[in-house]
Amino acid sequence: xxxxxxxxxxxxxxxxxxxxxxxxxxxxxxxxxxxxxxxxxxxxxxxxxxxxxxxxxxxxxxxxxxxxxxxxxxxxxxxxxxxxxxxxxxxxxxxxxxxxxxxxxxxxxxxxxxxxxxxxxxxxxxxxxxxxxxxxxxxxxxxxxxxxxxxxxxxxxxxxxxxxxxxxxxxxxxxxxxxxxxxxxxxxxxxxxxxxxxxxxxxxxxxxxxxxxxxxxxxxxxxxxxxxxxxxxxxxxxxxxxxxxxxxxxxxxxxxxxxxxxxxxxxxxxxxxxxxxx
Ligand SMILES: [Zn+2]
Numbered sequence: 293x294x295x296x297x298x299x300x301x302x303x304x305x306x307x308x309x310x311x312x313x314x315x316x317x318x319x320x321x322x323x324x325x326x327x328x329x330x331x332x333x334x335x336x337x338x339x340x341x342x343x344x345x346x347x348x349x350x351x352x353x354x355x356x357x358x359x360x361x362x363x364x365x366x367x368x369x370x371x372x373x374x375x376x377x378x379x380x381x382x383x384x385x386x387x388x389x390x391x392x393x394x395x396x397x398x399x400x401x402x403x404x405x406x407x408x409x410x411x412x413x414x415x416x417x418x419x420x421x422x423x424x425x426x427x428x429x430x431x432x433x434x435x436x437x438x439x440x441x442x443x444x445x446x447x448x449x450x451x452x453x454x455x456x457x458x459x460x461x462x463x464x465x466x467x468x469x470x471x472x473x474x475x476x477x478x479x480x481x482x483x484x485x486x487x488x489x490x491x492x493x494x495x496x497x498x499x500x501x502x503x504x505x506x507x508x509x510x511x512x513x514x515x516x517x518x519x520x521x522x523x524x525x526x527x528x529x530x531x532x533x534x535x536x537x538x539x540x541x542x543x544x545x546x547x548x549x550x551x552x553x554x555x556x557x558x559x560x561x562x563x564x565x566x567x568x569x570x
Pocket of ligand 1: 353363
């Protein structure tokens with residue numbers, strides 16, 4: 293009899309390992325959305341085919357370490373592709389607080405800091421700024437007092453801006469900073485209790501399902517990856533406070549996410565993977 297373990301194809305880390313660890317039930321959920329369904333249909337996301345030309349790993353020009361696509365320590369793309377990476381300007385500032393034990397290479401938070409470098413900062417807990425809640429700083433966390441974004445009033449919560457769109461278009465970024473925590477759910481709860489964060493008004497995101505391929509065991513499909521959470525947030529923010537028309541302005545935030553999603557689903561077709569499991 294074949295030793296199935298020995299037959300597992302050798303695949304590039306990190307995209308493919310975790311799908312194999314899914315239960316049959318989880319794989320069925322993946323299969324429901326595939327094949328044939330394209331979750332990115334209609335989005336204005338740059339074609340990532342040029343990433344294919346990166347053969348293996350190359351060196352980060354800042355730290356000199358061997359990386360693929362981008363350096364997850366320096367938050368910059370590799371020199372071979374830096375001029376081709378899409379650039380997105382967000383409608384508010386985004387701070388991402390990551391847990392020191394999170395593996396940098398697996399985090400989708402880095403995607404945001406590379407594609408929207410002007411608007412996004414990443415901090416490693418406990419090394420974080422001293423936030424002042426008077427300065428329109430909000431934390432995305434579903435605590436019991438969290439306000440759903442759809443109930444948010446710009447005048448009430450975002451200071452003195454009289455008009456929802458004029459002020460923003462005149463001054464560029466509005467004086468709003470949104471904090472996302474990038475870590476597992478248990479770590480997130482702990483970070484939220486930090487005294488520098490615990491008094492901030494929390495925001496609750498609109499419920500959506502994740503497409504992320506690294507499931508957190510026991511977590512519902514509504515537990516989004518960080519880049520998905522940021523993407524949906526800025527899109528909702530735009531529709532609520534800037535314009536009734538959304539024309540894909542922030543879709544490229546999902547540039548790496550889409551590329552990796554498609555790569556993993558090509559390499560590991562969920563239908564055959566399910567057959568392998570059962
Ligand atoms: Zn580097």
